[in-house]
Amino acid sequence: MGSRVATIEHLPRAKTPRTFFRRLRAGDHIAWAITALAAAAVLAITLLLVWELYSSSALARTKFGWSFLIGRTWDPVAGEFGALPFLYGTVVTSALALAMAVPLGVGAAIFLAELAPPRISDGLTFIVELLAAVPSVIYGLLGIFVLAPLMRRAGAPYGVGIMTAAVVLAIMILPFIVSISREALLSVPREQREAALALGATRWEATWQVVVPYARLGIFGSVFLALARALGETMAVTMVIGNTPQIGASLLEPGYSIAAVIANEFTEAVEDLHLSALIELGLVLFGLTLVLNALARLLIVMTKRKGAEQ
Amino acid sequence: MTRRKITNAVMFGLTGLCALLTISVLFFILGYLVYYGGRSLSWDFFTQLPAPPNEPGGGMANAIVGTGKLLLLTALIGVPIGFAAGVYLAEFGGRTFSSIVRYTADLLNGVPSIVIGIVAYALVVVPMKRFSLLAGAVALSIIVIPITIRTTEQFLRAVPHSLREAALALGARKWQTVATVVIPAAFRGVLTGTILGMARVAGETAPLLFTSFSNQFWNRGLDEPAATLPVMIFNYAISPYEEWRRQAWAAALVLLTLMLAANLAARLVLSPRGARHG
Numbered sequence: 199m200g201s202r203v204a205t206i207e208h209l210p211r212a213k214t215p216r217t218f219f220r221r222l223r224a225g226d227h228i229a230w231a232i233t234a235l236a237a238a239a240v241l242a243i244t245l246l247l248v249w250e251l252y253s254s255s256a257l258a259r260t261k262f263g264w265s266f267l268i269g270r271t272w273d274p275v276a277g278e279f280g281a282l283p284f285l286y287g288t289v290v291t292s293a294l295a296l297a298m299a300v301p302l303g304v305g306a307a308i309f310l311a312e313l314a315p316p317r318i319s320d321g322l323t324f325i326v327e328l329l330a331a332v333p334s335v336i337y338g339l340l341g342i343f344v345l346a347p348l349m350r351r352a353g354a355p356y357g358v359g360i361m362t363a364a365v366v367l368a369i370m371i372l373p374f375i376v377s378i379s380r381e382a383l384l385s386v387p388r389e390q391r392e393a394a395l396a397l398g399a400t401r402w403e404a405t406w407q408v409v410v411p412y413a414r415l416g417i418f419g420s421v422f423l424a425l426a427r428a429l430g431e432t433m434a435v436t437m438v439i440g441n442t443p444q445i446g447a448s449l450l451e452p453g454y455s456i457a458a459v460i461a462n463e464f465t466e467a468v469e470d471l472h473l474s475a476l477i478e479l480g481l482v483l484f485g486l487t488l489v490l491n492a493l494a495r496l497l498i499v500m501t502k503r504k505g506a507e508q
Numbered sequence: 509m510t511r512r513k514i515t516n517a518v519m520f521g522l523t524g525l526c527a528l529l530t531i532s533v534l535f536f537i538l539g540y541l542v543y544y545g546g547r548s549l550s551w552d553f554f555t556q557l558p559a560p561p562n563e564p565g566g567g568m569a570n571a572i573v574g575t576g577k578l579l580l581l582t583a584l585i586g587v588p589i590g591f592a593a594g595v596y597l598a599e600f601g602g603r604t605f606s607s608i609v610r611y612t613a614d615l616l617n618g619v620p621s622i623v624i625g626i627v628a629y630a631l632v633v634v635p636m637k638r639f640s641l642l643a644g645a646v647a648l649s650i651i652v653i654p655i656t657i658r659t660t661e662q663f664l665r666a667v668p669h670s671l672r673e674a675a676l677a678l679g680a681r682k683w684q685t686v687a688t689v690v691i692p693a694a695f696r697g698v699l700t701g702t703i704l705g706m707a708r709v710a711g712e713t714a715p716l717l718f719t720s721f722s723n724q725f726w727n728r729g730l731d732e733p734a735a736t737l738p739v740m741i742f743n744y745a746i747s748p749y750e751e752w753r754r755q756a757w758a759a760a761l762v763l764l765t766l767m768l769a770a771n772l773a774a775r776l777v778l779s780p781r782g783a784r785h786g
Contacts, residue, residue, distance in 0.1 A: 229683035230600045236592030237601065237609045240657065243650055244612050247619065250630045305526030313520050314527070324775070325531040331704075331767050332537060333711025335738045336760050339745045340540055343753075372530050400516040423618070430620025432714035433742060457622045457714070464626070464718045480626045484619060491618035495611070 251481040257474035266478060272443040272459075274467070279475035281482065283443040287453035288483070291360055291435065292428035294449070295367035300421055303375030307417075310376065311383035312391075312405045323380070330373035338437030341366040346438060354450035356440060361449045363439040367431060371424040378423060382416025382501050383409060416501035422494035426487040432457035456483045537764070545761030548754040553762075558724050558735075561749045568759055570726050574734035577727065578644050578720060579710055586649030587656055587702055594660025594698075599686050610661075617654035624650050625715030633719060639733040644720025648709045655708065659701025663694040700774040707770035711763060713738035737763050 258266065258279060269280015310319045310326075345365060346357035354361060386409045394404035410417070440452020441462060456479045467473040552567045559566025593613070597606050628647035633639055667690050675685040691698075720734045722743060727734035737759050744756035 225683045226681055229686065230596075233592045233596030233600050234605075236589045237596040237605070239589055240593055240609055240613050240616065240653060243653070244616050246631070247616075247624070247627045247650075250627050251623070254626075254630055302526050302529060305523045306530045309520075309523035309527040313523055322527055322531055325534055328768060328771055329531070329534045331707060331711075331771055332534070333713065333738060333763060333767065335711065335713040335741045335745075336537065336541070336764055339741060339756060339760050340537060342745055343544075344540060369533055372533070376527075376530055400512055402516040402519040403512065406519070426618055430622065432620065432622040433738075437742070437746060457620060460622050460626065461714055461717055464629070465721070477626055477630075480623045484623050487618055487620055488615060491615055495614055 248484075251477060251484055255474050255478035255481050257471055258478040259474075261471065262475075266475070267482070270445070274463070274469065274472045277469065277471055279471070281456070281479055283445055284454050284456045284459050284479060285482070286445050287360060287363075287439060287455040288429055288457070290449070290453070291363045291367055291439065291455060292425055294361070294364035295371060295428050296421065296425055298364070298368035299372045299375055299424065303372050303420075303424075304379050304417060306372075306376045307379035307383060307420075308405060308410065311380045312409060313401060323377070326373045326376050330377065334370060334431060334433040335437075337366055337370050338434035341434055341438040349450070356452055358438050358440040358452055359450050360439065360446065360453040363435045363453070363455070364449075366434045366438055367428045370431060370434060371428050374427060375420050375424045378420035378498070379413075379417045382413040382420065382498070385416065385502055386412045412504075413501060415497045415504070419494045419497035419501065422490050422497065426490035426494065429490070430457060430483060430487050432461050436461045456480075541757065541761045541764055544754075544757040545759075548758040549761065553755070553758050557726070558740075558755075559751075561747070561752060564751060566751075566755070568735070568737065568740055568755065570723065571735040571737045571740045571759070572762070574641070574720070574723070574727050575710065575736045575738075578641060578648065578716075578734065578736055579706055581641065581645035581730070582648040582652055582709060583702075583706060585645055586652040587705075589649070590653040590656025590705075591660050591698070591702075593653070594657040595664065595686065595691070597657065597661045598664035599682075599690065610657075613654040613657045616650070617658070620714075621647075621651060621712055622714040625717060625719055628715060628719045636731060638731065639719065639721035640731045641720050641727055641734040642730045644716045644734065644736070647715035647719045648712060651712060651715065652705050652709050655705035656702060659705065660694075660698050663697030663701065664690055666697065667693045696777055700778045703770050703774040703777070707767050707774075710770075711738055711767060713742055717742075 262269065262279060266279065267281050267285065269278070270282050271278050271280050272283060273279075306326075310323055314322070341362065342358075346354075346362055349359070349362045349365075350357035390408050390412055391404050394408040395401070399407070435455050436458040439455055439458055441454055441458060442452040443454045443459070444452070446453060460476050460479055460483075463472070464476055467476055550567075552565055554567060554572065555569050556565065556567035557570055558568060593609065597610060601609070624647050628643050628650065632643035632646050636643070671689055671693060672685055675689040676682075680688070716736055716739050720736060720739070722739050723733045723735045741756050741759045741763065744752040744759070747753065
């Protein structure tokens with residue numbers, strides 16, 4: 199009966215046994231195949247990415263082995279490559295940025311999700327979204343011309359340096375921490391708040407003693423995501439870190455980061471070993487962010503699931 | 509007032525201050541860009557090629573066109589793949605393969621853009637033996653695919669099941685249901701997501717440094733390097749020439765205006781009617 203409506207043209211051939219081709223002609227399998235191919239392309243791209251990084255860094259990996267990660271000298275002319283100054287710069291700038299941005303970001307998220315009146319909260323949230331869309335090269339531009347002179351006055355000998363980069367990074371990751379923490383807080387079930395308020399808690403007590411602990415994992419997730427972003431951030435850091443491969447005694451001195459050295463030296467690398475060492479740095483960076491992202495996703499999924507169970 | 513109420517008020521104020529500080533960054537950025545960039549903007553900026561260092565005048569016409577071409581090419585390569593994969597995840601996918609694809613897309617989304625630049629370099633620049641617009645578009649496509657997948661899947665899933673069932677009950681096939689009922693219903697949302705995704709890659713600089721590179725003249729084909737606004741801002745900002753630095757401010761103002769316009773447009777597309785479908 200049902201076949202009378204839309205598929206009437208297929209009726210005469212209904213008895214043919216070649217069902218595969220018939221179904222193919224009906225279109226479902228074609229649609230399935232096209233979209234599945236696109237989905238498979240995502241896997242292929244990711245595998246290709248890992249393979250390219252791994253195979254193109256073979257020269258540096260075989261020559262230096264694990265000592266690549268602890269070598270302190272980066273001298274393209276002598277053909278000696280050690281990644282420690284870059285690892286140091288990347289990790290220290292990101293850690294400092296987190297230390298500055300997390301309290302501020304989580305505070306703002308609590309305000310937007312729990313305490314602010316809805317109207318104000320909507321408007322402010324939109325502005326935070328806009329902030330997340332500002333390109334990193336613009337942060338770098340302001341870093342060079344506005345922040346670096348300020349830092350020089352504050353005691354940094356060159357203005358640019360590890361601390362300057364950390365401040366710019368902190369400002370850049372702030373909107374991510376705010377919006378992801380806010381989502382984590384909003385996924386806490388209503389009943390939790392209502393129960394606390396009904397017991398006589400003030401809004402702040404309900405937030406701090408009930409809602410925030412409940413959303414803890416999601417907030418950690420936002421921190422990991424922000425850290426991954428900070429580690430991989432390139433342009434803004436390249437413009438303000440000072441680009442000197444050293445481990446300075448002071449945080450105000452210039453340094454270098456993994457992403458920055460790739461950005462600066464990649465097009466100038468003429469020696470195969472130099473290029474290969476830069477790609478190995480890329481592999482290290484990829485590995486770091488991969489682990490952090492995987493952890494962050496796991497935490498965020500766990501919070502959402504916890505919220506959905508209730 | 510009791511101490512508890514005072515704590516409540518104080519924390520309200522403190523967290524409010526955090527929020528205020530966060531959003532004030534946007535106004536700082538806007539203020540500086542309008543102040544420094546606005547002074548350096550002129551008609552020439554939009555119509556002239558870059559001038560040699562220390563010569564007055566010149567503009568970034570080639571970089572503006574270059575960014576446009578690059579985005580167009582990215583929209584042609586990356587968006588269809590991401591869209592189709594998103595449709596697969598929302599409509600056709602099974603369980604295991606879908607969750608693997610979803611997780612992989614999330615991880616791809618977190619890969620630093622400079623690393624994606626390296627991969628596009630290895631895939632396109634090395635075989636072609638030259639920097640090219642195409643290589644830049646490949647890099648940006650790899651970035652835009654996971655974003656498109658996520659928004660497509662999200663908005664297709666928000667379409668009520670009753671719509672699908674109604675179409676299927678009328679005898680439509682699965683693909684007809686998806687193509688003529690589900691996708692049109694989710695169109696606004698998907699369009700918004702695409703605009704936002706393109707706006708995000710429009711500002712990407714790192715993956716272009718060694719793919720589309722830069723060019724002081726017009727780009728004449730897919731296999732030639734091209735100037736783009738973000739890369740020009742970077743090159744000009746770190747240059748020692750006063751005139752170039754002024755132009756970097758102007759270019760930053762233009763780029764930020766485009767981003768904000770895209771974000772506002774996306775918000776307008778989504779509301780007021782689309783908001784109901786989520």
